[in-house]
Amino acid sequence: MQAQTVYLNGEFMPIEEARIPVLDRGFIFGDGVYEVIPVYSGHPFRLPQHLKRLQNSLDAIKLANPLTAAQWSQLIRRMIKLNHGHDQAVYLQVTRGVAKRDHAFPASAAPTVFLMSNPMSTPERKLVTQGIACITATDNRWLRCDIKSTSLLGNVLMRQRAAEAGCIETIMFRDGFLSEASSSNVFVVHGKDVSAPPNNHLVLPGTTNDVVIELARKGRIPLALREINEDEVRSADEIWVSSSTKEVLAVSRLDGKPVGSGKPGPVFKRMYKLYQDYKRTVMRRG
Numbered sequence: 293m294q295a296q297t298v299y300l301n302g303e304f305m306p307i308e309e310a311r312i313p314v315l316d317r318g319f320i321f322g323d324g325v326y327e328v329i330p331v332y333s334g335h336p337f338r339l340p341q342h343l344k345r346l347q348n349s350l351d352a353i354k355l356a357n358p359l360t361a362a363q364w365s366q367l368i369r370r371m372i373k374l375n376h377g378h379d380q381a382v383y384l385q386v387t388r389g390v391a392k393r394d395h396a397f398p399a400s401a402a403p404t405v406f407l408m409s410n411p412m413s414t415p416e417r418k419l420v421t422q423g424i425a426c427i428t429a430t431d432n433r434w435l436r437c438d439i440k441s442t443s444l445l446g447n448v449l450m451r452q453r454a455a456e457a458g459c460i461e462t463i464m465f466r467d468g469f470l471s472e473a474s475s476s477n478v479f480v481v482h483g484k485d486v487s488a489p490p491n492n493h494l495v496l497p498g499t500t501n502d503v504v505i506e507l508a509r510k511g512r513i514p515l516a517l518r519e520i521n522e523d524e525v526r527s528a529d530e531i532w533v534s535s536s537t538k539e540v541l542a543v544s545r546l547d548g549k550p551v552g553s554g555k556p557g558p559v560f561k562r563m564y565k566l567y568q569d570y571k572r573t574v575m576r577r578g
């Protein structure tokens with residue numbers, strides 16, 4: 293294992309030395325937001341989009357951004373170098389800082405800024421060629437799923453349900469309509485038509501989701517952003533999930549039943565190729 297360097301409030305240090313006071317509101321209340329940025333061959337992928345979403349999350353929780361976009365970018369690039377370039381996932385978190393426990397915001401507290409980077413491997417070949425198994429559940433999370441909040445208990449419980457069922461993800465329905473999965477966005481395919489739920493307060497606006505939508509448009513794959521009911525998901529020919537760490541993967545089993553043919557379908561295969569080509573182009577540009 294190579295030494296892991298993290299950043300905490302202005303300093304780079306080995307992860308073993310990083311300490312957070314127990315009164316940090318991130319620890320006490322989950323009062324903070326985060327981002328996960330994939331890095332391929334040392335290049336952060338869709339960094340401006342991640343920084344824009346970070347700003348939106350901070351605005352939504354009324355926390356001033358402690359750094360400018362240029363400062364974030366510099367910090368992230370330094371973190372990538374210190375963690376030996378290559379493929380990795382940079383995690384960053386901003387909390388409302390350390391203050392006496394009181395639900396209301398502290399009058400003055402410096403936000404806590406933490407970054408780390410973990411090795412990232414793109415999904416193993418088997419998951420790409422065979423697809424993944426998922427379960428479904430009723431979405432019982434709060435109504436601001438558009439905020440990338442560190443308060444992830446709802447998502448954690450959903451992901452654990454999937455893990456206990458030997459599955460990768462839990463796909464959720466709210467009031468009979470598809471929202472997203474425990475840590476990814478969801479697409480469904482009927483014939484050649486792809487659909488995905490629109491961005492609103494019920495889903496995280498995924499950066500990978502945006503890439504897939506852009507690639508569908510460029511590749512003339514019909515894609516509609518619309519409400520999708522549970523029957524449409526269960527009768528889909530293909531289901532995909534997308535996230536920064538999963539990229540785009542096909543769901544081959546849902547609640548123990550095969551999705552379509554039970555293998556990643558033709559529209560997925562096309563999208564997967566478009567995605568890998570796009571990644572290569574972006575990496576070449578640096």
Ligand code: PDD
Nearest residue numbers: 328474475476477496498499500535536
């Ligand atoms: N999660 N929806 C949820 C609930 C998520 O947690 C994520 C990502 C996504 C996909 O977003 P993106 O494409 O920008 O990664 C959608 C990250 C990877 C995580 O929490 O580790």
